[in-house]
Amino acid sequence: MFRKVLVAKRGELALRIVCACRELGISSAVAHSQPDAESLAVRLADEAVCIGPAASARSYLSVSAMVTAATMVGADALHPGYGFLSESVSLADACRAAGVVFIGPPPEVLRLLGDKARAREVMREAGLPVLPGTDSFDDPTEGARLARAVGVPLLVKATSGGGGRGLRVVRSMAALGHALETARGEALAAFGDPRLYLERYVDGPRHIEFQILADDTRAIHLGERECTLQRRHQKLLEESPAVGVSEALRGRLGGLVTTAALAAGYRNAGTFEFLVDQSGEPFFIEANARIQVEHPVTEMVTGVDLVKEQIRLAAGQGLSLQQADVHCQGHAIECRINAEQAHTGRPAPGMIRTFIAPGGPGVRVDSHAHAGCMAWPHYDALVAKVIAHGQDRAEAIARMRRALEMLVVEGIETTVPLHLSVLRDSDFLAGRFTTAFLERFCSV
Amino acid sequence: MFRKVLVAKRGELALRIVCACRELGISSAVAHSQPDAESLAVRLADEAVCIGPAASARSYLSVSAMVTAATMVGADALHPGYGFLSESVSLADACRAAGVVFIGPPPEVLRLLGDKARAREVMREAGLPVLPGTDSFDDPTEGARLARAVGVPLLVKATSGGGGRGLRVVRSMAALGHALETARGEALAAFGDPRLYLERYVDGPRHIEFQILADDTRAIHLGERECTLQRRHQKLLEESPAVGVSEALRGRLGGLVTTAALAAGYRNAGTFEFLVDQSGEPFFIEANARIQVEHPVTEMVTGVDLVKEQIRLAAGQGLSLQQADVHCQGHAIECRINAEQAHTGRPAPGMIRTFIAPGGPGVRVDSHAHAGCMAWPHYDALVAKVIAHGQDRAEAIARMRRALEMLVVEGIETTVPLHLSVLRDSDFLAGRFTTAFLERFCSV
Amino acid sequence: MDTDDIDHMVALMERHGLVELEWERDGTRVRLRKPEGAAGTRARAADSGQAQPERILVHAPILGTFYRATGPEGPPCVSVGDRVKRGDVLCIIEAMKLMNEIKAEVDGEILEVFVESGAPVQFGARLFAIRTQPAA
């Protein structure tokens, strides 16, 4: 097992990784930017190292800074969290060169999955249902040509994309040119890679994803998560199990994703995302080679500690459980509490004057917030993740409602009022929603 | 179902009851003393009513104030929590007279179980193994006479006792007189009832207790809790399942307690306490007719919300589950975080400057504490309950350790350092301990 | 403005030997001045003359239902303008069918009655304002 892990991540997930390290008896060192020097993760980790200024490009997105920090503190492994460099081939390569274990899949897999268009092709060959689409292209003119075969409505997506950036829905060929141009600019700015690809657009879909774990010889899945509730392609509320997934569909897709993962040489934890169209047909869209923000809902229903599993797998230990050991108990929901105006989504950074997390049965709060801390404007708006588990969906919803009603955050605006509206909505309660659902609660 | 519940309790359990009410769609009104006017329970409940000054005798221990408060706010039920009036026959009687449902067993059962000596007799008749002992007596001279039949070592216990008050170990007949006098004084002061009884003293025992739930026709048990780690008869760390209880013993005792509970006309939630001697023989000592401080460990392993069950049962709904539905998953541990000097147990009330609760998988924190709140000297020292759940005892311990290491409490001293010492002790890790175990960590 | 603040400022003046202190914030302005000769001597403003009448509040010593009269048909025990003596019954608070007489603890005149008869009162609720009438 590792002796020391560099935590190459900030916020609630940095704390989450520190938790896992401590439970495994591993020392943790948090790499942090200057404004994060006072953060809870820095305070509670065994060690901390300041790697750069507020700007992510010179701190959390700097491969050189991360690898130097890992070497400097004598870490034998690095956990990249999600976002930032979590799926960076350069970081995985640099770690390998420096003799530091990158806690995630090998660089080859990151390279494959990072090219969303190629990944889709590989997964199609491995037996997953995929949407009609194109290869990657750099030149918008080439994109316009390829678009004719796909037809509208279509989706313009960034080859190295994620988090909704570089993503455009195109409903008429007339709008295609502008969409290609803006998506290209966004992709270049966000990922340093201007390449795009096109995909058939599914109207009114649900968004589900399967959690997998893989060692050198086996892959298992831990059921799916429903991530349909999104605002501008940012997930806001996730649950497990998904409302619309039958036991039969779960078994079929679970089997397909584990087979595909093995075929692609996948290792460690990962997520396979699907759109489910209105007839219930699932289509693979992408695989995420990292721990996800919403991993706690899977932890709550399965009892499996995904971050500890990631570390164990990276250390060369085989999977600690078989597919038959995975039992999903009850229902879990996660609400992302962002420093945002609830109904517009406008960022609302500032000083958190009061932060009192709810307790009681079936409630988990993953957060780096506390009274007197800052929600910085430099980084994403996530302040806390509240996760509620119940014996069934109704209990989980009731529990989440009371947890949010009893969460005290003062000093900044948050998404709590939006979540409470959703949790009382009759369509949500009945499980009737698509990715467009949140629009009715949001004004821009 | 009830419309409104009066919460006749303060601190973390008041919040816990508010949680349960909200999940059931019931309005909650917290009855509070003057210094508790700013408490979190008051802030987060639907309503609050100030019932008296700091002194418990005129607030939390006043039957008249509680029933008046219930009537005043229009509550149709009252939850007494633990401690204070939770097992008060007068309160249960007064509630009945006022048409308010007392959430707990009927007054007749409280009366029976409140008389510890009589309860022991009834339970012996119902088939439970009990220790040799005496009936209640008021007169110390009578006590001295009865003691001869029991022999030393023996235990002097308060008939209406609880929480270690009015309790004395007597190892020689010469010490008996003094022990009877002081126990009598303490019992009178603490419970308004000077009566005592005697019981054979078991050297180096373990302390376990079974959680039961009963409706009008059925009783089930939810496994046991290990409560052996005590300081001056105050539990500090509890776990479930108990280390020394085999599946066979669990089945046998579980069957016996449910039979005995039905025989005694027990209703609602309750706890049957046993001493297990060094040969593994269990002896019933008393039944507690209330929710216990340590109920969360049972909730963590069974997934059953005990406080919601209490409310449902009191509302006349039958048990929501069968014995066969109860599955204990993994292992849970609770550490009581008290405002005390860790190794002496001396109370350390004061202002809590910082309070940051740990999150992450398998950790629950039930607390009314927050930055800027007071740990009052008027009431018990409990500031927070940290509960950790893992797939086995080793994971639960590792998780508890990291949870306590990542709990930030500033401004007051707490029992955290004591717990961390225990959680690293090789005898504790091996499950080798008796009720005397904590002595080695404590200095007075 | 809070009396404590003034006490506090005077203590500061004494500590530092000031003869004048002026302080203003959020529309509040305070100016304190001591006689020049008084600096550092800890001189205190002498009480001028005798004790003044004081407005005191009577709070509910228990929670329950407030009644202004001792019986259902009776007149109020006290009304605004009434003179009361220490020990006079001011009102009744009923809790669990027990009628608790609430008595005056000072001599004085009833200035205000804050609660309607028949209304529930929490512990500590304001019931009456009394202007004290010192025996002197």
Place this chain on the structure above:
Amino acid sequence: MDTDDIDHMVALMERHGLVELEWERDGTRVRLRKPEGAAGTRARAADSGQAQPERILVHAPILGTFYRATGPEGPPCVSVGDRVKRGDVLCIIEAMKLMNEIKAEVDGEILEVFVESGAPVQFGARLFAIRTQPAA
């Protein structure tokens, strides 16, 4: 109202031998006065005169390993007492085998070197103190 502020102001008055101090900011106004006779007891001469050389700190602009020389065998780029000009190389910070030259941003004299050659430095660590030499 903050006691510390007043204490602080009185200390200022004493240091400078003031008998009166008035201070106003953001709607807060404070005025303090001492008896006339108290002046001068602790008065100190105020410095006056021209712009002074300034002590500035050079911080690590990246994290990595600090080297005082540009090559393994070379002499230190700078030592205490050396005069440097803006743009002179002060040291090297190595990160991932890249040698980053850290240059002076002012003219001045090296007062202090805080880090041993070969030691790791975090982002923002203090490397040097320089006394500026204004062109004037």
